[in-house]
Amino acid sequence: MKMVQIGAAGHYAYALSTAKKYGLAFTGLCSAHPEDRLDRAQRELAGYGFSPRVYEDFREMLAREAPDIAVVNTVMAKNSEIAAYALERGISVFCEKPVATDEAALAHLEEVYHAAGLRFAGGRKLCFCGMFGIDYLPHFETAYRFVKAGGLGDIRLANAQKSYKMGRREPYYSDRALYGGTIPWVAIHAIEWIQRIGGLFPTAVTAYGSTACNAGNGTMEASTLCLFSCEGGRMASVSADVMRPGTAPTHDDDRLRLVGSDGVLEVRGGHVYVIDRQGERELPLVRPEHELFEEFLLEIIGEGICRVRAEDAFSATRTALAARLSQDTGNTVWIR
């Protein structure tokens, strides 16, 4: 199988060890925006034994290489268009999140994905996967399994948190037109947890964001907060900030608290705590059998299922864009 990479601004590294393990032919690399750091990517790829041909134009690359898989991760605002272009040609896409930065682009991508899936139904499965690799960290994998085994009963309330250090951000994070805003960029992970792990379906969102304390990063919101009304009277909050002090021991402070009829689960500091009928305890951490990109690959070749489905990426992006619209308008926004 053959793969290529378009852009080098995101988490392409998620794909590399699996690509090497399965002996994929990594044949092409292409920039799609001046912010793509091709030189850095080339060095990293070389570390895995990959020395792809470098193209100037991704369309030319896709036509010449005719790959099975495209890794798409240029600046966020361009990914959906490139992903749709690849899918239309029967190429499976491993795509940075948010998978689109506006509603029309998302709708187009979803449409193309569903149409292409029907058109290329004959051969290998045409797959689309968002880069929600954090879900495959042991603490989130452990939480996922506990919840899906029914350990919490009916989940009524969720509180999720993302907190990042600002660090030094590339210039495109100063411009929402390029990176999409902090809710689609950062909060989207927590949104995906409440939806995919917690099983909640947001129906309305009210959200705020502020650029205060953003260390000179243009329009970047340093603090955001979203409230979700979810199906069946359930509810969720997502707090996402880029204000974690530089002295903190880790880059991020990811948290998820799920309150169910049969217990409360909390992911915090890389651990998973549960209180249920058996009392309070820490769950032993479980590693996923396969990494995200490996599951994606196994689904393409018909030997597995990627648990982060295309619909999960579309849905998390849709919810994040609705939250951003609420932030911008000051109104509660209904989520279709």
Add this chain to the structure above:
Amino acid sequence: MKMVQIGAAGHYAYALSTAKKYGLAFTGLCSAHPEDRLDRAQRELAGYGFSPRVYEDFREMLAREAPDIAVVNTVMAKNSEIAAYALERGISVFCEKPVATDEAALAHLEEVYHAAGLRFAGGRKLCFCGMFGIDYLPHFETAYRFVKAGGLGDIRLANAQKSYKMGRREPYYSDRALYGGTIPWVAIHAIEWIQRIGGLFPTAVTAYGSTACNAGNGTMEASTLCLFSCEGGRMASVSADVMRPGTAPTHDDDRLRLVGSDGVLEVRGGHVYVIDRQGERELPLVRPEHELFEEFLLEIIGEGICRVRAEDAFSATRTALAARLSQDTGNTVWIR
């Protein structure tokens, strides 16, 4: 000095050790609602050496005893009227929270308080204090001092949590007309923390509540979630539930996270964690010099200041009632 107690449904115990320490004359006790457990209160008071005369009518008691202080804690819905009645007669009031269960009653209470304060300006100070005794637990005292010393800089984002075990609740918790609803009853503490400790001023609130999983407690919301837009583009969330499993090691799981320009503070599990320029650390816990009721008493006699001011109780109640209105109407509610 002389004190009396009206109702026995709330936290009158906050007053007892201080009343004994200062040798107050505890001369009257009166029920104001069938849910008041006078027998239990009498036993508890006796443990402090108090055997007040029991009255049938609080108006008669106030007239006969002419106390300096009335402890008011019958069912929540009646407290504001009783508190206003006492204040109008120049009696300082130590009042259960919420200090009112509807907007009109709150406005009346505030009006009476301000008018009475002017009228009785000559003698002892006329004071009003809400029973926010949790603020005087060492972890909240420690957080309060750190924040007021400027340790976090400009606080931009707050996430607060109350989580209680359901346990066995008295019947009046099944009826919002009596207890006010879970936001005014439980979430109000977290609201008070973000306002008084965090220094945030909520200007709008969007809130949800659900009676699911309320263990048969009538209209009681078991889960609630509030989002606050605060002055200056700041923001806060308050998650309050009564779904903490009975097997949990403590009754409550109180939390407060404050994200500021100079650091992040978190109250959790009775501890206070800070990350700032000096790195991550746990703050040594500080006990308040005086308990809440003692500060209240010292302010009345002109020898101190009660740090939970009347305005803090009014404001927390006002914010909680606005949140309840949002929950009921499904709309964002502006807070005056």
